[in-house]
Amino acid sequence: MIVRIWRAEIDPARAEEYERFANERSLPMFRSHRGFRGAAMMREGADCTVVTLWDRPEDAAALESSDRYRETVEAIMNSGFVRHAEQAVVAPLST
Numbered sequence: 001m002i003v004r005i006w007r008a009e010i011d012p013a014r015a016e017e018y019e020r021f022a023n024e025r026s027l028p029m030f031r032s033h034r035g036f037r038g039a040a041m042m043r044e045g046a047d048c049t050v051v052t053l054w055d056r057p058e059d060a061a062a063l064e065s066s067d068r069y070r071e072t073v074e075a076i077m078n079s080g081f082v083r084h085a086e087q088a089v090v091a092p093l094s095t
Contacts (some may be wrong), residue, residue, distance in 0.1 A: 001037065002054040004063075006088040012046045014081035019043065021076060026050070029072045035059025046083070053093070060090045 010018045022041045030036050035055035042049045054060040063069050076082055 001093040002057055002060045002090060003093045004052045004054060004060050004088050004090045006050045006052075006086065008048045008050075008085040009046045009083045010043075010048055011081050011083055015043065015046075017079070018048065018081050021079065021081075022050070025072055025075065029068050030063075032068060033059065033063050033066065035062070057090070057092075064088075 019041075027039060027041070030039055030052055036059070037053040037055060039053070040049075040051045042051075052060075052063075054063070077085070
């Protein structure tokens with residue numbers, strides 16, 4: 001199992017918009033990709049963390065190169081409610 005972690009800082013005054021985007025656009029996008037096993041979308045104030053689980057490293061890599069993922073990233077970055085985003089970290093999940 002592979003874990004992918006993405007962190008961002010959002011405008012807290014627009015947190016409701018971020019959460020709506022995450023549920024209505026990001027989550028369906030993740031679900032459409034092969035190897036997707038689940039997601040946790042967490043927010044505390046302005047700090048957001050999205051953890052996704054994937055079957056194999058190839059599945060997580062395919063996400064990064066998919067058109068649908070790129071369109072979703074472009075939309076969220078152009079939304080104005082994300083102040084700062086870090087590059088996602090991808091690693092094997094150890095038990």
